[in-house]
Amino acid sequence: MFVRGLKSSIIALESNLKNRTLFFLLNFVLLVTVFIEILTYKHSIALELHRYQNFTDDILIVQMHYDSETPYTFSSIFDRKLASIENVLYTQYAINQYIYNKETYQLSVKIKGTSGNFIENYDIVDFYYKTNGLPNVKKNELIYGRVWTNEEYQKGESVGLIYEATAKTIFGKSDATGERLNFGSHSIKIIGILKNTDDIKNYYRTFNNYNLEFVVYTPITYLKSDSLIDYSIMRSYNNDILKEIITNNISEKMYFYEREDVISKTLDIKKEQLSNFYYVIVVTLIICVVGLFQLIKNFINQMTFECSIRRTFGATKFEIFSMLVFQNSFVFLLALMLAIVVSIMIIYAYFYFSYRYVYPYLSYIDINIILIIGIAQLILTIAFTTLLSQKIINTNIIDGVKGNS
Amino acid sequence: MYELINVSKSYGKNQIFTNLNFTIESKKFTGIFGESGSGKTTLVSILGMLDQKYTGNYIFNGINITQLGDRELSTLRKEKIGFLFQESYLINEITVFDNLLLNVLDKENKQLIKRIRELMDKFAISDFLYRRVSTLSGGEKQRVALVRALLMNPELIIADEPTGNLDKTNSEIILSYLKSLCLENKTVIVVSHDEKVLKYCDIQYNLIKNGKLERCL
Numbered sequence: 001m002f003v004r005g006l007k008s009s010i011i012a013l014e015s016n017l018k019n020r021t022l023f024f025l026l027n028f029v030l031l032v033t034v035f036i037e038i039l040t041y042k043h044s045i046a047l048e049l050h051r052y053q054n055f056t057d058d059i060l061i062v063q064m065h066y067d068s069e070t071p072y073t074f075s076s077i078f079d080r081k082l083a084s085i086e087n088v089l090y091t092q093y094a095i096n097q098y099i100y101n102k103e104t105y106q107l108s109v110k111i112k113g114t115s116g117n118f119i120e121n122y123d124i125v126d127f128y129y130k131t132n133g134l135p136n137v138k139k140n141e142l143i144y145g146r147v148w149t150n151e152e153y154q155k156g157e158s159v160g161l162i163y164e165a166t167a168k169t170i171f172g173k174s175d176a177t178g179e180r181l182n183f184g185s186h187s188i189k190i191i192g193i194l195k196n197t198d199d200i201k202n203y204y205r206t207f208n209n210y211n212l213e214f215v216v217y218t219p220i221t222y223l224k225s226d227s228l229i230d231y232s233i234m235r236s237y238n239n240d241i242l243k244e245i246i247t248n249n250i251s252e253k254m255y256f257y258e259r260e261d262v263i264s265k266t267l268d269i270k271k272e273q274l275s276n277f278y279y280v281i282v283v284t285l286i287i288c289v290v291g292l293f294q295l296i297k298n299f300i301n302q303m304t305f306e307c308s309i310r311r312t313f314g315a316t317k318f319e320i321f322s323m324l325v326f327q328n329s330f331v332f333l334l335a336l337m338l339a340i341v342v343s344i345m346i347i348y349a350y351f352y353f354s355y356r357y358v359y360p361y362l363s364y365i366d367i368n369i370i371l372i373i374g375i376a377q378l379i380l381t382i383a384f385t386t387l388l389s390q391k392i393i394n395t396n397i398i399d400g401v402k403g404n405s
Numbered sequence: 406m407y408e409l410i411n412v413s414k415s416y417g418k419n420q421i422f423t424n425l426n427f428t429i430e431s432k433k434f435t436g437i438f439g440e441s442g443s444g445k446t447t448l449v450s451i452l453g454m455l456d457q458k459y460t461g462n463y464i465f466n467g468i469n470i471t472q473l474g475d476r477e478l479s480t481l482r483k484e485k486i487g488f489l490f491q492e493s494y495l496i497n498e499i500t501v502f503d504n505l506l507l508n509v510l511d512k513e514n515k516q517l518i519k520r521i522r523e524l525m526d527k528f529a530i531s532d533f534l535y536r537r538v539s540t541l542s543g544g545e546k547q548r549v550a551l552v553r554a555l556l557m558n559p560e561l562i563i564a565d566e567p568t569g570n571l572d573k574t575n576s577e578i579i580l581s582y583l584k585s586l587c588l589e590n591k592t593v594i595v596v597s598h599d600e601k602v603l604k605y606c607d608i609q610y611n612l613i614k615n616g617k618l619e620r621c622l
Contacts (some may be wrong), residue, residue: 309494310507312455313553314483317475397455398446401494 019302020327023295024335030288031339031377032346035370037281039347042369044277145177145192160216161192181216188216285373289380296328296384300392307392308400317393324389325382332381336374343370406431407452407561407592412461414447421447422616424461429594431466431560434587434605437596439612445596448612449565452594454482466560487554487562489579491569493546497539501530501549504538505556517556524552528578544575551579555586562586564595568602580605 148159160181167176167190174193181188194217307320315323392400407429414422421444429435429452439445450456451463454470457478463470465485470478495504505521525531528548533541541549547570554562564583568576576599583593584605595602603609611619 305494306496309496311479312453312482312488312494313507314479314557316479319479396450398450401490402446402492 019299020331023299023328024331026291026295027332027335028339028342030284030291031336031374032343034281034284034288034373035339035343036347037277037284038369038373039343041277041281043347043351142192143195144175145190147192158188158218159191160188160218161194162190162216163194163196165196166216167193188218190216288377292377292380293384293388296381297388299328300324300385300388304392304395304400308395308397311397312401320393321386321389324392325385328381328385329378332378336378340370340374406464406466408462408464409451410462410464412451412459412463414444414451414456414459420616422459425616425618427610427618429592430608431592432587432590433607434584434593434595435608435610436602436606437594437610437612437618438598438602439596440598440614443612443614444616445598445612446565449563449594449596452561453486453488453563454478484557485560487557487559489547489551489554489562489564489567489583491566493538493543493550495538495546495549495553498537500535500537501541502534504549505553520556520558521552524555528552528582543570544572547571547575547579551582560591562591562593564593564597566597566599567595568597568599573601576601 142161143164145161147161148157152159162170162176162181164174167174167179170176170181171179171190176190176193179190181190303324307315307324310320310323311317409425409427412422412425412427413420414425437445437448447456451459454463454465457471461471465481468481470481473481495501496507502521506517521534522531525534528551530545530548530552533545533549538546538549547567554564562583567579567583571579580595580602583595586593587607595606609621611621613619
């Protein structure tokens, strides 16, 4: 009997052609929409992953004075070597204002106890800071974007500047302004791109052996909630290491983040950023399911006459049911296969022409999700058809034939 | 012989038949006449096994069909009953051939194809076999519908207002043919309000408003 249902489906598939075509086209459009959204989501993740394929170094935050031309250091590798950031409170947020345009300053810094051989207890420390002792760093050349504004500086906004080489490696383009660099707990918006400068590169390498290509400059106020401690404080404690640093005029506040942390955290944050997109996919899927239900409902209503005629001339209820299931599944499968092919073609073409550098990494895209969704929708098609065909099967045959149902 | 025994049928509170007892004699042309709303179509549904939602019994040539399941009923309907309606009720988008084979499903059955050709020749529509139904005239469609009704060589032909949409000439052709079927040991039931049908009837019933059948001939 099931075979009769199948044969029955095929023998008059061209009847109700308009409805079947509409059913096919609407299914196709819905599926393509969902698939493109999913593929775009997947590609965005792959793109982000790609950005870190060649990312081999730690990343360095350098907190700078807002004019960016004379980077000052208020704290440095002490954070890693001598005192933990969490244990130091900086109460003088306006320290730069004291420094700026003045030769000598006397500042009050409240220190909370730290570990080891550094500061033991809360203390008020008076210290002196001389601008003529600051490093003479070459001027950075801005090639895209801008330096932070005074307002951003005052508010400690999470904005930053990176070198062109960093931009190319991480974002695949020189002008990465507007992109966000995510690592650790940071999400820094890139507002400017600096031309690579060997002088600066050498300057950092002299002291730290860090690869300058992975430096991000932020306003010094950005991390004000963390510690901000001037090495001059150490002068009071007569620390040899500090003296050495002072001697060498390290003048930026720097934080280091390891590569693995940068990659994993960035991917996590990227996924979180894309979570809105994920909601869009879910909403589209819901629309798709509701649309599918309505399509099948309309289609089955349109089939009332044909089914009643078939019933009149001897088709069993089961034959009618299997015919509807076969026909709907067949049309849906056609739409599904075409939708998969078209979606993949569109999305690959888009990424090929828009992000060609990431094209070799498309193997990261897992298209199984499309197949899973396709199969789920097929199951729903069968379920909806089963549910909705009950009306047609149990309708009064004469009413169905005469169009009174 | 086809018997309705104590058949009662209602649509909600609207009682159509109450304990209706009615016998159709085999190999006769039986005409059932009645005005609109008298229950003619309901009677066709019951006699044609298209409606099972009634009380009472329907004995179809010795078989009590009220005890049969959907599969057996469908088989009986397919093999023993031919239907002809006022409209042709063909599917316009497909060919005449596909319409005729809609439930037969065997396009390779040579005997069946031979019968289709014979019937098509008989009604002078053999050229239309592979044409879409939408291209046929009303009279041609009704003749195709008649071929469909007779295709499985049924013993009972039920016609519900078969001449309702036909001109006098086509009506005569259809009714004459239906009458001739009785000579081939078939039973014909025509439900109508068309007086043209009267002269072909062996037996005539009037269906009156309260769902009673009154034999007139």
